Amino acid sequence: MRKLIAGVVLGFSLTASAFGAGDPEAGKASAAVCAGCHGQNGAAPVMPVYPKLSGLGETYLHNQLGLIQSGARKIPEMTGILTGKSDQDLQDMAAYFDQQAMPIGKADAALVERGRQLYRGGNLASGVAACAGCHSPNGSGNEPAGFPRLSGQHAEYVEKQLLAYREGERSSGGQSAIMMDIASRLTGAEIKAVANYVSGLH
Incomplete structure (x- = not known):
């Protein structure tokens, strides 16, 4: 189990896109459409089963946006949202959301x-x-x-x-x-x- 985790972490970190490659200002305009579900700055989703996008990490967000755009990760609510966006657009969106503050909830x-x-x-x-x-x-x-x-x-x-x-x-x-x-x-x-x-x- 530990060997599996170590191997995947090493392999993934070697192949992941360089973090910090996006332009948050450029991503802000592209990310505006996301507010309808994920709230202002991606920090206040309209439903608790939708994720907060703020502060998640640029590398993670960029990877997930790419998977969703390609259809490898299927999210019906996201259908068509990322159509026509370049990889740089996705990187910029990821950079924008990563710079937003993640509000902390209250645990039971x-x-x-x-x-x-x-x-x-x-x-x-x-x-x-x-x-x-x-x-x-x-x-x-x-x-x-x-x-x-x-x-x-x-x-x-x-x-x-x-x-x-x-x-x-x-x-x-x-x-x-x-x-x-x-x-x-x-x-x-x-x-x-x-x-x-x-x-x-x-």
């Missing part, structure tokens, strides 16, 4: 301790690696490797994505092998707990 106190244990220490009994290993102890992510910020993300969105990884519904991109393996070992209760924890993680 009843789930925090279980979520904290999973996030920081994983579950040795079931072979679940600690989330902090890739996404950092404070949830700020790992920009060079393309691992997104989790701190402040809506719990409902994180839960939805972990379930999608577990069911094999989200399998595109260089990081999917890691996430599908981890999610396959998580129970529904564990997914709910760790998703709640990261929503209020500082």
Whole structure:
């Protein structure tokens, strides 16, 4: 498990687009259309199952936009939104959103301790690696490797994505092998707990 993660991280970071290659000012105009679902600056989605885009990391955002545009990652609500945009447009949009502040949510106190244990220490009994290993102890992510910020993300969105990884519904991109393996070992209760924890993680 640890060898798999290390190998994918190394391989992905060597092939990922150079971070910091986008122009936030150029991306601002292209990103305006996103406000209808993701809110002003990508920080206040109209529904909690939609992700906050602000501060996620330019490398991660650029990769995901590319996957969505190509159809490799299927999101019905995004159909046609990225049509006609160049790779540089996507890079600029990613740079713009990455510079926006991610508001932190408030976690459910009843789930925090279980979520904290999973996030920081994983579950040795079931072979679940600690989330902090890739996404950092404070949830700020790992920009060079393309691992997104989790701190402040809506719990409902994180839960939805972990379930999608577990069911094999989200399998595109260089990081999917890691996430599908981890999610396959998580129970529904564990997914709910760790998703709640990261929503209020500082």
